[in-house]
Amino acid sequence: MLTANYDTLTLEHLTGVVGKKWTTFPDCIGAFIAEMDFGTAPSVIQALRETVDNGFFGYLPDALEQGLAAACADWYRHNTDWEVPADRVHSMPDVLKGLEITLTHYAPKGGTVIVPTPAYMPFLFVPKMHDREIVQVPMLQDNGRWEYDLDAIDAAFAAGGEVLVVCNPFNPIGRVMTRDEMLAISEVVDRHGGRVFSDEIHAPIIYAEHRHVPYASISEVAAGHTITAMAASKAWNLAGLKCAQMVLSNDADVAIWESDGAWSAHGASTLGVIASIAAFNTGQEWLQGVIDYLDGNRRFLAGAVSDLLPGVSYTMPEGTYLAWLDFRETGLDGDISTFFREKARVAIVDGSACGEVGQRCVRFNFALPRPLLEQAVQQMSSAIKAV
Incomplete structure (x- = not known):
């Protein structure tokens, strides 16, 4: 260590x-x-130093894009047991771009975005930039433990909700959700034909008595309605290098990506991809x-x-x-x-x-x-x- x-x-x-x-x-x-x-x-510093010494600051080549996908997929496999095919991992500038793509390409009905609160601040204004209404659903507390209000989420979907934002680990309250908790959420989402945007940017920072379980990994049902966003930026201090990953978990979403989604995610920086590969592989x-x-x-x-x-x-x-x-x-x-x-x-x-x-x-x-x-x-x- x-x-x-x-x-x-x-x-x-x-x-x-x-x-x-x-x-x-x-x-x-x-x-x-x-x-x-x-x-x-x-190892991240070394990878960046070698790139700077080589003077390479050009467009992102396919080989690096593929290297990032493999590194992210390997990280999930080694740390969470989620078998993610590398060809379903795609680069984007940041996690919020993932939310925007979810709203514009994977939730086309224009329905309400359901945001459990307290929330990461941009979740409360980015949907509005895409003409979406937001329903805040306060988390419940039971003896100091934060829990999702499933009844309120169910009611929000029934009233026109289309996308539920799941942040796990949860910024700003720090909860790491269990598989059973997420299964209960997935049943509510599935009942209403909704979608989930799963922000997992803090997934590498988990304390010893807990374990990160990717939302899309819990069942085929969850995989069928989830867009996952991940990045090395929080755990390895790389936010300024602009690189994150979108993980697709069902064939229908892959088809949408291949038809018109890929260009929407364009913008991950070459240095950010190089740093993220080093972080996932050797950090x-x-x-x-x-x-x-x-x-x-x-x-x-x-x-x-x-x-x-x-x-x-x-x-x-x-x-x-x-x-x-x-x-x-x-x-x-x-x-x-x-x-x-x-x-x-x-x-x-x-x-x-x-x-x-x-x-x-x-x-x-x-x-x-x-x-x-x-x-x-x-x-x-x-x-x-x-x-």
């Missing part, structure tokens, strides 16, 4: 890096945008070291919230490096993220951007060096005490 002392990364070092996370609010600890501060795998050892560090961070955050943020609710995520912090019992009101940015110098995502259910909550990215994670919580605690 590759290990690194991420504790030594300082605020001065991170703010000197040209990146959105640390330049958008340069006077704040950056815990808002979903990327990590830990670089990427050495797992590095990633495991990062996951171990993140595991320590999520546990540290649990203790820090308990000690320093009384009244705040936090359930340790099962996957991702995102925490959902509920401040509704603290007396804070209004725009919580602005309060912490101005009073605590900590930049986070206001929960209201994740849906109506997110009022007085925040999404907190804990993929920070642990000393800065501790500093962020301490500054948030001091800001609350000063109110």
Whole structure:
């Protein structure tokens, strides 16, 4: 396993890096945008360095496209036991492009998009850009555990829903869904002839007691109504290189892709494909070291919230490096993220951007060096005490 002392990364070092996370609010600890501060795998850097040294920045050749498909399919096979034919894996610039393609090519009725909330923020506005109505379906909580509201999803489909967005692992609450949970969802979707867009971008970041199960792998029924989106970008810190994968899981969707879908996905960058191939094929050892560090961070955050943020609710995520912090019992009101940015110098995502259910909550990215994670919580605690 590759290990690194991420504790030594300082605020001065991170703010000197040209990146959105640390330049958008340069006077704040950056815990808002979903990327990590830990670089990427050495094998990824080597692959990119060789490409730069060769001066190759041209159009994406077929051989690299095929290499990416094989690498993604192999990753799924080795890590989830899902046997994905490589010829059903296709490149695209990012996961949101996958949602757009799903709406324009695989859900042609123009029906409503059902979004469980709290949700990844763009899921609440990208469908509107394609003239789709959105129905927010708040997740249920049972003793701190988030669960899908199957009755509400069923009602939303009955009222004209066409596409259900499934995010697994779930950004921003960190749930990793079980096979039984997804089977129950698939029965509802199938009953109404609906479609599922399955965002699995965080799938490589799963903590030891859990396992990622691809939604389309659970049954032939699920495979028949699912478009899966995947990328190496979150786990290996490659978001700026613009490369993701769309995975098709039934013959009908393959036929649509071959007739008029492929050009819609055009735009994955050559460097992004090269980096993603290296990540999937040779980056797992590095990633495991990062996951171990993140595991320590999520546990540290649990203790820090308990000690320093009384009244705040936090359930340790099962996957991702995102925490959902509920401040509704603290007396804070209004725009919580602005309060912490101005009073605590900590930049986070206001929960209201994740849906109506997110009022007085925040999404907190804990993929920070642990000393800065501790500093962020301490500054948030001091800001609350000063109110």
